[in-house]
Amino acid sequence: MTDFLILGSIAMAATPLVFAALGELVTERAGVLNLGVEGMMLMGAVCGFIAVASGAHWIVGAAAGALAGACLASLFAALVLGFAANQVASGLALTIFGTGLSALIGSNYVGTPVDKIPAVLWGLDPMVFAALAMSAAIALWLYRTRQGLILRAVGENAEAAHAHGHTVLKVRLLAIMFGGAMSGLGGAYLSLAYTPLWAEGMTAGRGWIALALVVFGAWRPGRVLIGAYLFGSVGVLQLHAQSSGLLAIPSEILSMLPYIATIAVLALLTTRQQQSRAPAALGQAFHRLR
């Protein structure tokens, strides 16, 4: 029974990462690097939380989180697609802005309690299963549909895709918006099911870990899903070690584990071969007249 509980808590710790990393995967597969995941997750977390704290059903809360993430992502899209701005700088701007704006609009909701998303099966809530279903759906869509093929083509060689008559900017816009919605959903899961509370900066670097997971998973949905669950188990291990008090390790050192694990995993896995799997046009701006 305890083993089962641990498995459940791993799934809950992994779910926000699954949503955010899958969204970023689709964005990056279209050739756009969005470093604003952390900011979009925070906006999703605060907007979802405010919706539920104001009496809405949790499904409305989750939708509000996704919408908030997509709205923030549309700002990023305007910069990198409309104004051909540098993607790295624009993504950083998105994170700084999202962190500030979420703290601003959430300042009256710190400490407010909400009802957790109710469990449906094995003590787990529907969002856990939704995240699993999403990863399967995204894998199918990317590799088994014409639209998925076009998205990948845009990410590999935007000029060639354009020459084939595909609208590169439209594909990228949709991919960025989808990535934002998924990040927002991941953030909303944190504030509505995982904690369930709102606190400033509550994502605590999960957006950045999601970015690392996309690299770790070599831009493939299945491997990203596995990576998210591995990271979920690192987090749960840390919480259990902390609460059991068996180990005489200060809690700060245990809290470092996910960050150290991220660095270790990136260092071990980002060989040249792994990196050759990155979408070829990742990070490059596209302008019709060039």
Next chain:
Amino acid sequence: MLRIEPRPTPSRRMTLAAPLLALALTVATGATLFSALGHDPGAALYHFFVGPISDRYGLAEMGVKAAPLILIALGLSLGFRAGIWNIGAEGQLIFGAICGGGVALALYPYDGAWVLPLMLVAGVAGGMVWAALPALLRTWRNTSEILTSLMMVYIAALVLRLLMNDLLRDPDGFSFPESRLLTNGALLPIILSETRLHLGAAFAIAAALLVWILTRHTLIGFQIKVAGLAPNAARYAGFDHNRLIWLTFMISGGLAGLAGVGEVAGPIGQLVPVVSPGYGFTAIIVAFLGRLHPVGIVLAALVIALSYLGGENAQINAGLPLAVTGVFQGLLLFFLLACDVLIQYRIRWRRAP
């Protein structure tokens, strides 16, 4: 319809006009935001941008906040010019603060003339150590320096918290997670009487001068420029990219560490669990707003320092939440990146066909 088309050469005028345009747009958006929050926009803007610097003390405070921003942004600008993204300056600042403050606490209550120089060296070294891992992994394993340097920020913050709860906590304190107050000899001298403006501001100006010489008059500066503008040309010319990565990370890490020890030995005067209101991240905005140029960075740091002061002042006098500062800073970077399009492209009005 409006459309953008590439300019034959980048516009120099727009390079300078874009930050001013972005500032104007940010202020206009801020006024709208304030009225949306139910405040009188005129009064709120006054409290934000004029109130804090209406006396000598306020102007000095602007220098106190600008000094760390200048130091960090100067270092970051070198990397950003070469397409090397150290975004973990906040962690390097924190570790510099730990090392510099740690030296002072280890020597306590000794108060000699060489305590402060030793602290500064330790702070710079601490920042470099914290920047070394991302640089090592980037050059050795080709790991994204963006992600590793950022993860190091969270680790540094936890190291500081750990030390505050344990090793470096004031033994005479009432279990507050803070160190003892530093002795007078361990504090940076005040350079403007009756204010908090300390020697760190002079370091910042000196660093700006050195970085200007480095970028303008040395081969390294030229290599950094080429690596950013034309990576292939840099490769054909045989420039050692790994050396540039190490160099930019060591300079930016060292300067961030100096900024960190400057906070501990300056306005704070002791080690506390939070030594910076996010200077390491805000310096990214400063670097871009200052066009990655030393003079621009000094001016941009003053503007951003004002936004910190304005946020505090508006919280006290107009009851605005402190988070407004972060929103302003994020907005400013957004508008700046959007305005930068005018450097490479021009906007033409065309009738739809």
